[in-house]
Amino acid sequence: MAMSKTTNTYNRQNWEDSDFPILCETCLGDNPYVRMTKDKFGSECKICMRPFTVFRWCPGAKMRFKKTEICQTCAKLKNVCQTCLLDLEFGLPIQVRDSALKVKDNLPRNEVNKEYYIQNLESQVQGQDNANPLGEVGKAQSSSDLLMKLARTTPYYKRNRPHVCSFWVKGECKRGEECPYRHEKPTDPDDPLSDQNIRDRYYGTNDPVADKLLRRASAMPVLTPPEDKSITTLYVGNLGEFMSESDLRDHFYQFGEIRSITIVQKQQCGFVQFTSRAAAEVAAEKSFNKLIIMGRRLTVRWGKSQAKQTSISDDGSHLPPVPGLPGALPPPPPMSMGGGGGPSGSNFFNLPMSSGGGPGGGLPPYFLPPPPLPSGPAPPRASAAAASSTVTSSSAPAVEPPVPGTERPLPIYYPSQDPTRLGAVQLKNSKD
Amino acid sequence: MPKVRRSRKPPPDGWELIEPTLEELEQKMREAEAEPHEGKRKVESLWPIFKIHHQRSRYVYDLFFRRKAISRELYEYCLKEQIADANLIAKWKKQGYENLCCLRCIQTRDTNFGTNCICRVPKSKLEEGRIVECVHCGCRGCSG
Numbered sequence: 001m002a003m004s005k006t007t008n009t010y011n012r013q014n015w016e017d018s019d020f021p022i023l024c025e026t027c028l029g030d031n032p033y034v035r036m037t038k039d040k041f042g043s044e045c046k047i048c049m050r051p052f053t054v055f056r057w058c059p060g061a062k063m064r065f066k067k068t069e070i071c072q073t074c075a076k077l078k079n080v081c082q083t084c085l086l087d088l089e090f091g092l093p094i095q096v097r098d099s100a101l102k103v104k105d106n107l108p109r110n111e112v113n114k115e116y117y118i119q120n121l122e123s124q125v126q127g128q129d130n131a132n133p134l135g136e137v138g139k140a141q142s143s144s145d146l147l148m149k150l151a152r153t154t155p156y157y158k159r160n161r162p163h164v165c166s167f168w169v170k171g172e173c174k175r176g177e178e179c180p181y182r183h184e185k186p187t188d189p190d191d192p193l194s195d196q197n198i199r200d201r202y203y204g205t206n207d208p209v210a211d212k213l214l215r216r217a218s219a220m221p222v223l224t225p226p227e228d229k230s231i232t233t234l235y236v237g238n239l240g241e242f243m244s245e246s247d248l249r250d251h252f253y254q255f256g257e258i259r260s261i262t263i264v265q266k267q268q269c270g271f272v273q274f275t276s277r278a279a280a281e282v283a284a285e286k287s288f289n290k291l292i293i294m295g296r297r298l299t300v301r302w303g304k305s306q307a308k309q310t311s312i313s314d315d316g317s318h319l320p321p322v323p324g325l326p327g328a329l330p331p332p333p334p335m336s337m338g339g340g341g342g343p344s345g346s347n348f349f350n351l352p353m354s355s356g357g358g359p360g361g362g363l364p365p366y367f368l369p370p371p372p373l374p375s376g377p378a379p380p381r382a383s384a385a386a387a388s389s390t391v392t393s394s395s396a397p398a399v400e401p402p403v404p405g406t407e408r409p410l411p412i413y414y415p416s417q418d419p420t421r422l423g424a425v426q427l428k429n430s431k432d
Numbered sequence: 433m434p435k436v437r438r439s440r441k442p443p444p445d446g447w448e449l450i451e452p453t454l455e456e457l458e459q460k461m462r463e464a465e466a467e468p469h470e471g472k473r474k475v476e477s478l479w480p481i482f483k484i485h486h487q488r489s490r491y492v493y494d495l496f497f498r499r500k501a502i503s504r505e506l507y508e509y510c511l512k513e514q515i516a517d518a519n520l521i522a523k524w525k526k527q528g529y530e531n532l533c534c535l536r537c538i539q540t541r542d543t544n545f546g547t548n549c550i551c552r553v554p555k556s557k558l559e560e561g562r563i564v565e566c567v568h569c570g571c572r573g574c575s576g
Contacts, residue, residue: 035545037544061559062559062562175565177563178563178564178565
């Protein structure tokens with residue numbers, strides 16, 4: 001531009017001057033002592049073409065310098081990072097975020113319309129604090145399952161690495177080891193991901209990254225409960241070193257009574273065993289792919305049939321079931337957004353109304369008495385023979401009647417009733 | 433080194449001993465000046481000039497302060513004729529600056545955050561495996 005900043009004063013009040021950039025955690029980098037340079041009206045916003053304050057910084061060792069690309073008004077309009085144009089809350093492309101939240105933004109694309117629109121917005125926001133996003137996104141702030149599943153839990157610093165050295169790709173980089181660019185094979189030019197464009201990404205139209213994410217979301221696996229109805233164990237992986245049993249219990253107890261929690265420190269995984277199948281099913285459904293504890297995304301799977309193994313190992317040592325025990329607790333009622341209020345939430349902690357309640361009585365309708373012992377759905381811990389048959393066929397083991405004379409089915413396993421826990425190992429061995 | 437010798441005074445004793453080396457360095461400097469810049473980066477074009485300048489000053493400095501091979505008159509004559517850079521030699525006498533590559537690399541007012549050049553950072557303080565080549569003079573580390 002031929003004119004200097006001082007000569008051209010037309011519409012100067014629309015130029016944006018800011019003290020601090022709006023950035024995501026990834027773009028900011030891992031260094032808490034990051035230094036930035038600030039360049040007032042350093043370049044034009046890549047969306048609205050107005051001059052804005054450009055910040056430039058290095059996001060950590062061996063990273064490339066980054067700078068802000070769009071102005072703060074445009075960033076606030078979409079609630080995105082000024083540099084990477086990903087959503088500030090979820091770190092997802094605008095197209096994915098908008099389609100998940102069902103937000104429809106009709107930003108004017110025409111230059112004059114855009115100027116007018118932004119001018120109006122700015123005069124609206126003049127007195128408010130600048131914490132909330134401006135546009136449609138600000139009005140429709142509700143979380144969605146899809147976003148929770150797709151979002152990253154930790155910053156992705158690989159995005160800040162230097163670009164691939166274009167000279168090296170052509171085979172003529174003479175800088176060798178000193179070259180600050182990456183000497184790596186470039187991505188395939190036919191890959192749609194290599195053709196991105198900042199405007200398309202901002203307006204959320206044919207963004208290849210968003211397409212990929214949405215495709216991944218539609219192809220996301222669903223956790224099918226195993227057919228063996230006796231399995232009430234959930235496998236929880238990716239625990240890390242510092243996750244304790246109580247952290248898991250704090251999350252999983254809301255779905256039903258937990259029989260045991262085992263943590264295998266070496267494999268960094270754990271097993272949560274519920275007392276009832278229904279509770280385990282609810283827990284699996286509610287936490288599969290979206291369970292985040294202490295910043296770690298935990299993997300939740302169904303456990304393998306532990307029951308069969310135990311039935312093989314300690315056959316013949318079962319005790320007759322204790323009559324009159326209450327059944328499994330019901331799963332928590334589906335939570336509404338407002339928290340556990342309302343009439344359905346009166347029994348919020350799933351406490352039984354009366355201790356040792358017999359069958360019938362004044363219990364709530366969902367508090368069912370335990371099934372009659374011999375005819376109820378029998379878990380396949382009945383005998384070794386039955387267990388082996390279920391291993392081979394694995395079709396509806398619950399229907400199979402126990403072999404008469406060997407054992408009576410035990411509806412619930414209580415560790416306190418397990419004789420092996422009370423030092424009955426010798427006895428079992430002698431019996432065998 | 434000036435292109436024209438302005439002083440009429442004859443050089444002090446011992447000049448004939450160091451003259452061939454200085455001539456050779458001057459020849460190298462001429463070549464570096466005439467070298468084409470094509471294929472070089474913008475910052476790279478001045479690197480050889482800085483390098484030969486450093487070499488020449490270092491030669492005089494070593495002869496006088498380390499090996500004590502030349503007289504003070506000859507040393508001062510070299511400074512006066514601008515064969516050696518007096519300011520650079522002044523820095524070399526200071527602790528921590530014994531191997532300083534050039535004066536631009538310690539000019540903190542030329543940088544955004546008032547820092548020295550990357551080549552002034554000791555190798556032990558840099559992250560592992562980092563190879564630096566400073567933009568001012570192409571120095572690869574002149575401190576520790």
